[in-house]
Amino acid sequence: MNSSSPDGVKSSADYVKVQRNGAVIFVCTVLAWYLFSGAAFSADKKTFPEGKFNNDQCVQCHEKINASLVAEWRVSAHAKDEPVANCVACHGDSHSGAAVKARQDETCIACHGGQKTPVVHSYANSKHGLILKLEKKKWDWTQPLAQANYRTPGCAYCHMHAAGHNVSAMVRNQDLLQENKQEINAIKDARRQVCQDCHAPRYLSRLFDNGEKMLEIARMKVREARNLLLQARKQYTSEELKSAEKRYQEMQSVHLKNVYLGVAHQSPDYQWWYGQPALDGDLLRIKGDINELERIKNVNVMQKTQCVQTSK
Amino acid sequence: MKAKRVRYIWIPLIIIMIVVPVGFYYVKWSESGAGAGLYSRLWKPEPIFSYWDPDNFYESVKTMTGVFKGKECVSCHAAVTPGIVNDWRKSRHSQAKKIVYCSDCHGHDHQNLHLPTPKICGGCHTTQHADFNDEKRFGFPSHALAMDRAQDAKHFVDKPKAEVTACLQCHSIATKCDSCHTRHQFSVAEARRPEACITCHSGPPHPDDETYFASKHGQIYLAEGDSWDWSKPLRKGNYKVPTCAYCHMNRGKHQVAEKSIWKFGLKQVNPLTSGNEVKREKWVKLCSDCHEPDWARQQLTKMDAERKRAWKKLYAAEGILKDLRSKGQLYPSAKQRPPYPTDSENSFFQMERIGFFEGQASAFYNVSPIERDYFNMWYFDNLGAYKGAAHGAAEFVRKGHAAMDSALENIRRNANVLRTLSEAEKKAGIKPEADAFWKQGEYTDYNRENN
Numbered sequence: 001m002n003s004s005s006p007d008g009v010k011s012s013a014d015y016v017k018v019q020r021n022g023a024v025i026f027v028c029t030v031l032a033w034y035l036f037s038g039a040a041f042s043a044d045k046k047t048f049p050e051g052k053f054n055n056d057q058c059v060q061c062h063e064k065i066n067a068s069l070v071a072e073w074r075v076s077a078h079a080k081d082e083p084v085a086n087c088v089a090c091h092g093d094s095h096s097g098a099a100v101k102a103r104q105d106e107t108c109i110a111c112h113g114g115q116k117t118p119v120v121h122s123y124a125n126s127k128h129g130l131i132l133k134l135e136k137k138k139w140d141w142t143q144p145l146a147q148a149n150y151r152t153p154g155c156a157y158c159h160m161h162a163a164g165h166n167v168s169a170m171v172r173n174q175d176l177l178q179e180n181k182q183e184i185n186a187i188k189d190a191r192r193q194v195c196q197d198c199h200a201p202r203y204l205s206r207l208f209d210n211g212e213k214m215l216e217i218a219r220m221k222v223r224e225a226r227n228l229l230l231q232a233r234k235q236y237t238s239e240e241l242k243s244a245e246k247r248y249q250e251m252q253s254v255h256l257k258n259v260y261l262g263v264a265h266q267s268p269d270y271q272w273w274y275g276q277p278a279l280d281g282d283l284l285r286i287k288g289d290i291n292e293l294e295r296i297k298n299v300n301v302m303q304k305t306q307c308v309q310t311s312k
Numbered sequence: 313m314k315a316k317r318v319r320y321i322w323i324p325l326i327i328i329m330i331v332v333p334v335g336f337y338y339v340k341w342s343e344s345g346a347g348a349g350l351y352s353r354l355w356k357p358e359p360i361f362s363y364w365d366p367d368n369f370y371e372s373v374k375t376m377t378g379v380f381k382g383k384e385c386v387s388c389h390a391a392v393t394p395g396i397v398n399d400w401r402k403s404r405h406s407q408a409k410k411i412v413y414c415s416d417c418h419g420h421d422h423q424n425l426h427l428p429t430p431k432i433c434g435g436c437h438t439t440q441h442a443d444f445n446d447e448k449r450f451g452f453p454s455h456a457l458a459m460d461r462a463q464d465a466k467h468f469v470d471k472p473k474a475e476v477t478a479c480l481q482c483h484s485i486a487t488k489c490d491s492c493h494t495r496h497q498f499s500v501a502e503a504r505r506p507e508a509c510i511t512c513h514s515g516p517p518h519p520d521d522e523t524y525f526a527s528k529h530g531q532i533y534l535a536e537g538d539s540w541d542w543s544k545p546l547r548k549g550n551y552k553v554p555t556c557a558y559c560h561m562n563r564g565k566h567q568v569a570e571k572s573i574w575k576f577g578l579k580q581v582n583p584l585t586s587g588n589e590v591k592r593e594k595w596v597k598l599c600s601d602c603h604e605p606d607w608a609r610q611q612l613t614k615m616d617a618e619r620k621r622a623w624k625k626l627y628a629a630e631g632i633l634k635d636l637r638s639k640g641q642l643y644p645s646a647k648q649r650p651p652y653p654t655d656s657e658n659s660f661f662q663m664e665r666i667g668f669f670e671g672q673a674s675a676f677y678n679v680s681p682i683e684r685d686y687f688n689m690w691y692f693d694n695l696g697a698y699k700g701a702a703h704g705a706a707e708f709v710r711k712g713h714a715a716m717d718s719a720l721e722n723i724r725r726n727a728n729v730l731r732t733l734s735e736a737e738k739k740a741g742i743k744p745e746a747d748a749f750w751k752q753g754e755y756t757d758y759n760r761e762n763n
Contacts, residue, residue: 125514125521130507131494137538148395151497198395202373203363210360213474217755224753262478271478273515280677281684283755288681291643291747295733302740 048095058087072165077173085111100141105132108155118254122261122270128152129265148197161194170194176256177219184212211263214271218259221279222251225286232290244289251282349463354653355763358473364480365459365487366427376422382413389414399496412436433489443566453576454569459486466674470652472762482512500564501542506533509556516692518576519699519708520556527704529553548601562598571595574615577698579668580623583616611704618701618709622694625716629686632727633666641734642680648746649678650756653763682726689719 063070078085090107091098101107109120123129131152143149146162159167170190174180188208195204225248232241255278262270345353348368362369380388390397405412417428426432434441447454452461462468462483468476485491491512492503502508506524513520524530532553544550546558560568573588573595575581582588592612599608636642646662655662664683665671676687697712699705737744 125511127494127511130511131502134502134505134507148393148398151395151399196393198393200373200393202375206360206363210358210474210477213358213472214477217472217475217758220755220758224755227753228749266481268478268481268512269515271481273517276475276478277676281688284677284679284684285681287747287749290749292729292733294747295643295737295744298742298744299733299736299740302742303736306740 050095052093053088054093055086055088058091062087069163069165075168076166077168077171078165102160103141103145103154103156104136105154105156118258118261118270118274122258122267123155123265125269126265126267146197153194158191158194172260176215176260177222177252179216179219214276215259215263218256218276218279221283222248222256225251225283228286228290232293236290236293240293241289244286247282247286247289251279255279255282347463347469349460351464351469351654354469355473358477360477361473361480363427364477364484365463367429367431367487370427372423372425374423378422379420380415380422381420382411382415385414385418396496403497403499405496405498428489429487430489440564440566447567447569450569450572453572453578455485456569457486458483466652466654466671467677469654469763470674470759471677472759485512504542504546504555504557505537506530506556513556517695519696520703523696523699523703523705523708524556526700526707529555529704554601559598571598574619574698574702577619577622577695578673580619583619615701618697621713622697622716625713625720626690626694629689629720629723630667632723633664633683633686636682636727636730637664637666639731639734641730642683643730643734643744644680644746644750648750650751650760652678652760682723682730685719685723685726689716689723693719 059070073079073087089111090102092101109115112119115121115124124133129152132150132154135151136154139150144163145157145160150157159170170187172183172187174183191208192201192204229241229244229248232244238245255275258270258278259275261267262272262275339350341353342350343352345351345355347353347355347357348365357365357369362371386397386400400406400414417432418425430441430444434444444456447456451457459480462479465479468479482491490498492508493499494502494508506521510521514522525534530553533555536552537555540551545564546555546561547563551558560571571591571594573581573583573591583592592609595612596605596608599605599611633642642664646664663670664679665675666683666686672687672690675683676691679687693712693715695712697709697716700708700710700712734744
């Protein structure tokens with residue numbers, strides 16, 4: 001092996017000699033490759049320790065290596081809300097394939113309720129979601145979640161863009177019924193950072209503004225119902241208003257939220273069929289319910305007065 | 313005598329000469345507003361409409377000046393919007409002998425850019441564009457007429473435009489080719505797969521996704537589709553089971569309307585007219601790529617029967633509603649509802665809209681609860697059953713019909729309440745005035761002022 005060391009190939013005469021012996025060069029190459037990759041491998045070992053870790057261990061070490069990442073995670077809903085989604089929950093308990101695992105939608109969906117829940121379904125049926133479904137197997141998931149490295153965004157591309165670990169940055173955390181301008185502007189900025197990897201700035205700002213308007217229109221429907229109920233509660237018992245109250249709850253917790261998800265994930269179905277016309281239906285039925293109670297009351301009152309009159 | 317008769321011919325001639333130009337003028341005038349379509353004078357577009365209906369509303373960005381060549385567009389946008397350049401590099405446009413650059417579709421002048429509409433794509437893809445335009449002679453539902461019909465719909469005109477933007481995203485199938493061939497790869501293989509269709513062909517009124525995926529065809533696609541060679545054209549022998557495009561755009565013909573017999577299940581049709589027989593034979597021929605022609609005919613006959621059953625139920629419900637209407641028992645009545653922009657046109661003859669031909673499609677807002685019940689029965693339960701029957705998903709037929717049965721029962725019950733109440737009111741001498749809240753409220757007011 002020593003005789004065929006790379007040093008022996010320095011002069012051109014030697015080179016010609018060795019060239020005749022293809023096998024020697026092959027061995028050389030293999031050896032060089034082995035040494036190089038061996039070195040790379042040992043360097044790898046230094047950065048990514050082998051073995052299994054629990055969350056405390058992850059945090060302890062990564063707080064020194066990339067403190068901002070851990071800090072971002074700490075302020076996010078993943079760290080604050082129960083159950084906590086910690087490092088191990090998304091990355092697994094070892095370093096091998098940890099980033100690739102966390103980048104893929106399946107990891108998020110496992111906790112976020114599965115394919116049929118609105119939050120997942122609204123994305124899955126969007127153009128982004130469907131292209132991802134068709135192409136994800138061909139993509140190189142070792143690439144960072146930035147700079148349009150992926151043809152369409154998956155959950156993490158937007159919500160953890162460029163390895164940002166505050167998943168709440170782009171999500172409305174306040175009550176959906178409250179229009180919080182400060183929060184909206186922060187979300188707008190965060191979204192712009194992500195979406196402009198592919199989309200034009202004017203398209204984005206028009207899309208965002210339209211989305212906000214659409215959501216505000218949905219809120220108007222909910223508020224119209226709320227005001228009706230505030231009046232009705234003074235006149236009727238909670239038992240009488242049971243179905244109207246149920247519809248009002250559904251407006252807030254299901255249909256308004258659907259409009260929000262439809263706007264956020266760009267799903268026409270959620271903006272429309274599961275959203276706006278559903279709210280229209282809720283509103284007119286609440287009106288109908290209250291109206292019916294009133295008509296029954298009026299008839300009863302009139303019948304009683306008539307009874308009194310005839311008995312007199 | 314003869315001369316007198318000849319003289320009378322002038323009367324209808326003069327009337328025609330007046331009426332026809334006036335009619336033309338009126339249509340032109342009504343289309344000259346800020347919006348688009350027949351009611352363009354009644355609404356104004358939102359800024360985002362420029363992207364959904366570029367032919368009518370797109371205006372170029374003015375932030376950049378300069379006239380650029382294709383290569384220059386690419387080199388700058390690789391930094392500005394890398395995603396679209398990555399996509400284009402993978403597309404056939406960038407690999408063709410004569411490369412199709414950004415500027416070939418968007419224009420060279422950055423102050424005067426345009427979005428590629430079907431007309432622009434059709435400049436090269438002539439066959440596809442001609443097939444696509446040809447759909448118009450089959451009427452709606454069709455892709456080519458989707459935008460026109462959306463913008464002429466009563467509820468589109470009536471509602472705030474930021475709300476009905478939701479409609480345009482799907483109806484822009486008429487105005488942009490990238491609904492199916494997503495930008496900037498414009499892949500043919502992608503458009504062949506069912507996933508290309510289901511962002512729009514999903515949801516309660518057209519669960520094409522759920523019904524197809526639940527069918528045997530769809531189940532096999534889900535299990536094996538990823539391993540198929542999607543570069544193959546959609547013809548006999550190339551695919552184990554049919555997908556959306558295999559049947560509806562067979563051999564890549566961009567014509568989804570030419571075989572439509574039952575018209576989405578929206579209205580009752582006579583499936584046995586000579587025109588529909590021609591369409592039926594087209595289906596039989598298509599199914600015969602795999603099945604016996606007789607078997608295919610039987611399946612189509614089964615669908616006729618399913619539709620007949622469905623319409624029996626729907627007409628029963630319509631009958632109940634029309635009975636209430638004739639007795640003035642729908643509450644609030646059309647006159648007691650807030651007047652929407654399109655209502656001003658028929659303010660002399662206000663009437664609750666019941667059934668397809670009276671405008672059932674818009675009867676989901678500003679109606680009484682029982683009318684909305686029928687809307688749900690017609691648009692959700694009925695169409696769900698229809699899609700189940702069309703795509704071979706028996707469970708959806710069963711579920712749809714069960715839902716229609718219970719909806720009909722519910723409508724009967726609610727109609728009884730309305731009858732009893734108005735009879736009792738009559739007896740007691742009460743003339744029910746509609747509550748103020750039918751005409752007022754935050755959304756209701758906003759809606760009236762913002763179209």
